[in-house]
Amino acid sequence: MPTNDALMGMLPEHLLLGGIVAGIVTVLLRRGRTLALPVSILAVLASAGAAFWLGMNGTTAEPFPGQFAVTPPVLMAKGMLLLLAVPVLLMSRTEFEEGEFSILLLSSLYGLSLLPSATSALVLFLGLELMSIPVYALIVLAFRRPQSAESALKYLVLSGAASAMFLMGISLLYGSSGSMSAGTFAQALSATDALSRTAVVLVIVALFLKGAVVPFHAWAPDTYEGASIPVTAYMATLSKAGVLIVAWRLCDGAELSGPLVSIVAVLPLISIVWGNITAIRQQSLRRMIAYSSIAHAGYLFYALLGPSAGRLESITFYLVVYAASNLLAFAMVPNTGTDEERDRLDRLNGLFHRDPLAASLIAVAMLSLAGLPPLPGFTAKFLIFQTVVAAGYSAYAVLGLVGSFLGLYFYLRVIQRMFMNTGEGVRTTGTGEALARTAGVLCLLAMAALTIVPGWALARL
C-alpha cells in the first residue's frame, strides 16, 4: 500500500505526536492538568500497540525514502522500547504532580521512536537530539536541590559535545561520499583512508560519550545523582537504549574488523570492570545505578562485536530486560523522606521487615541486573556473549564474563542491606505510591514472561 506508507509506517510516531498535542491541551486547561498523565499513558500504549500490530502484520514500508524505513523486527523492537515508558510515566506521580513531565517525556520518546527506523545519518542525529533535549528540562523540572541545575548543565554540555562530534563525523563522511545514508557509515567501517577512519572514530566516541562508556563516563554519576528518581530511571534505561539503537543502525550490515575491534572491545571491557568496581563504593542509590549502567553499556557495546545478523535481537532483548530490571528497582524504592534521603543506600537497611513486597521485588531486580539465572538478565547476557564467541572473540568473552562477575558483589550488598541488616523507619504511602507499585509489578510481569518464554520474544525480533 504505497499511498498509505507515510501514514501507516509512521503510525506509532503519529500517535505519540497526537499524545503530545492532547497533553499540551490538557495542561493548558487548568482543570485538566491531572489528565496529562492518563492521556500520555494512553498515547504510549496506543503507539506501542500500533508498532506491534504493524510488526505482526509484516509491514515493510519506506514512508520517506532514504530517510525512514520500517521492517517487522524494527517495529517489534520499537514497540518493546515504547512499552517501557509506561512504568516511567507511572512512577512519575511520586515526584511530579503536574503534567509537564508527561509531555516532556513523550517528546523525548518521539525522538527515541525515530531511531530504530532511521536510515540516514541526519534522521539519526535528529532523533538523538529530540530524545536528549527534553531530558535537560526534565532534570531541572523538579529543581528541589541545587545539584539538579548542576546535573542538567553537565548533561547539556557533555551531550552537546557528543552531538558536535557526531555531526562532525557524519559531515566528514558526507563530504567524502556525498551520501547521508546510514549505510555509508557501515561502509566506512571497513575503509582504510584517513578521512573515513577519523569520521568513524568521531562517531564512535560520540556514542560512547552519550552511552557513558569509560573513559567518557564521568558525567553519568553526577547527572544521575542530581536528577529525580523517575528521570534517572529514564536516563539509565530508555535514553541509553536510544544510543545503542543508533549504534546498531550505523553498524547494521557491517562486521567490525581491524583496529576498530580493539576500540569497540577494549573500552567497553574497561567500562564493565571499572563500572562494577566503582559501584561497590557508592553510598547513593542513583550513583550506584549510574556505575552499574556504565558497566551495562559495556555489555551492550560488546554486542557490536558479533555478526551483524543477530545484533538487533541481542541488543533489543538486553535493553528490554535491563530496562525492566532497572525500572522495577526504581519503582519499588520506598517513597519516604525527601528526594535526597530516598537516594541513600542505607535507607534500604531492613526494608524487608517494613515492606516485604518492595524488598523482594528490588532483590529480583538486583539479581537480574547481576545476571544470575534463572532471571532474564542472565539470558540477555548469555545472548550477547554467545554472539561474541560466535564471532571468534573468545578471549574478550571470557574477560567480559569475569568483569561481570565483579558486579555481583554490590548487587548482593543491596540484598544484604534489605534482608539481613536492621534499620529503622516506618512505611508510609506517599503520592503516587500505588501507581509506582503498579509500574513495578508490570515490570515484574514482563521479566517473568521473558524468563519463561524468551524464545517467543526473540523469534519476533
Add this chain to the structure above:
Amino acid sequence: MSDAAMLNWVLFLPLLGAAGLLVLRGNGAAVRIATVAVMTVQFLLAAVLYVHFDATVEGLQFATSVPWIGEWGVSYAIGMDGLNVLLVLLTAFLGPLVVLGAWHSIERDVTLFHVMVLLLQFAMMGAFLAQDLFLFYVFWEAMLIPMFLIIGIWGGARRSYATVKFVLYTAFGSILMLAAVIYLVQALRNAGGVTSFAFTDLMQARLPLDVQSVLLAAFALSFAIKVPMVPLHTWLPDAHVEAPTPGSVILAGVLLKMGTYGFIKLGFPLFPDATRAFTPVLMTLSVVSIVYGACLALVQTDIKKIIAYSSISHLGYVMLGLLSLDLAGIQGAIVQMVSHGLVAAGLFLLVGMVYERCHTRELAAYGGLARQMPVYAVFFVIFTLASVGLPTTSGFTGEFMVLLGAFNAAWPQHLDGTSLPLVLAVTAVSGVILGALYMLRFALTFLFGPARAPHQPLTDLSLRERSILAILVVSIFALGLFPDGALRKTELAARAFQVRLTTSQAGTAQAGAMQAGTAVDAHAN
C-alpha cells in the same frame, strides 16, 4: 499418571509449593505443615519412580524434552538415569526431614524461610534431572540465591562474611564454566552445524586435546569449588559454621554432591581425553583433600567445623573413586555420595539439636552428654560409626568400594613402573584411620568426657527429633546391609561412564576436531 509426568511433578512440586506459601501466607505452623506435606508427596513420587526405574535399561528413563528457546537449541529436557537416580531419591528423602528438623530452630520470617527451602529443593532437583546444558546451568546457578538468603538471614554472627564468600567463590567458578559452555556449543555448531545444548549432542563433539583441557579446567574449577576440593575449600567451613541447622543439613546433604555429580555427569564424560591426561593431578588433589580434611578436622574446636572438614575428606573419596575408572570405584563413589548425604545430614541435625539446647558450638564447653541425654548419645554413636565406615553401615560400603577401585586402578600401573597411583591409594587408606581418630575423639569428649560447663539439666530428644534420626539410621543401615539394589540401578550407567572415559575420543577423529577448534578461533585475529 505416566512416569514421565510423575518426574515433572517431582521437579515442579516444590516450586508450586513455594508459590502456594506466598499466596496463602499462613501462620508458622500451617506453613511448616504445608511444606512438609509438599516435600513428602515429592518423596513418595520419587520413591515410586525409583522402584519403576529399570536397572536393565541403559540411558535415560521417564524423559521429557520440549524445545524452550528453539533458535538456540535450548530445550527443557529432564530424565532419570543410573547416575542421578540415587541422588534424586536422596534429595527428595532429605527434604521433609530438613523441614521437620527446622521446626523450632527457625522462628523469624517463617514463610520466607520455607519458600527459600522449597526453591532450593526445586533448583537442586532440577540440576540433578537436567539433560540440557543450558537448563543445567540455570538450575546450577539458581541454587545460589536461596542458599545465600538462608545463610544470610538466619545464620550466625559472621553470616554476612560467610554468605558473600560462599556466593563469590561458587559464582566465580560458574562464570568460567559459562564461558566454556558457550565455547563448547559454538564449537559443536561450527563442526557439524548442530545447534544444541542437549548432553547427548554435546557428547558427540570431538575436540582436540588442548581445547578439551581448557574447557575441562573451566568446568572442573566450578565443580571442584562446589565439591569442595582442596585448595578451593575454604568457603565451606565458614558457610557451615554460620548457616542455620537446616542450611547446614541441605549444604552437606545435597549441595556438596552437586560438584561430584557435575564431574561424573558432565565434566569427565564431555572431555574424556583431557580427563585422562589430568588424572594424576586430580587424583593427587583428591587424596590431599582426604588427608588434609581429616587432619584439619582433628584440630578443630568448633563442633560444626569438625563435620565440615570431615565432609571435605569424605568427598575426596568420591573423587578418588570416580577417577579410578574402575567399576567398583565408580559405583563406590556413587554410594559414598548418598552415604555422606545421609550421615552428614544426621550429624548436622544432631549438632543443631544440642545447639538449640546449649547455644554454643565450642567443643570445650561440652562433656558427659551421654549421662544427661542417653537417647541422643545412642544416635550420636551410630552416626559417628557410620561416618567412620563401620561395616554394616552405608559408609563402609562406599569407602570400601572406592578403596578397592583405587587399588584395582593402581596395581597394573605400578607394575609398569609408575608408583604414584599405588602411593595415592595407600595414602587414601590412612584417611580412614585419621577419620576414625577425629570422630572418636569428638564422640569421646562430647558424650563421655567429664562434664564441663554447668549446663542446666538438658532434656533428651523429643519424639519429633527421634523420628527424624531413626528414619536416617534405618536408611543408613539399609544402604549398608543391602547395597545390592542400589548398586544394580547404577551399574549400567557406571559401566557406560567407564567405557566413555577409557576409549579415546579425540584420537579417532583428530582431523575433524582440529577443524572444529580452529573454526571458532578463525576470526580471533
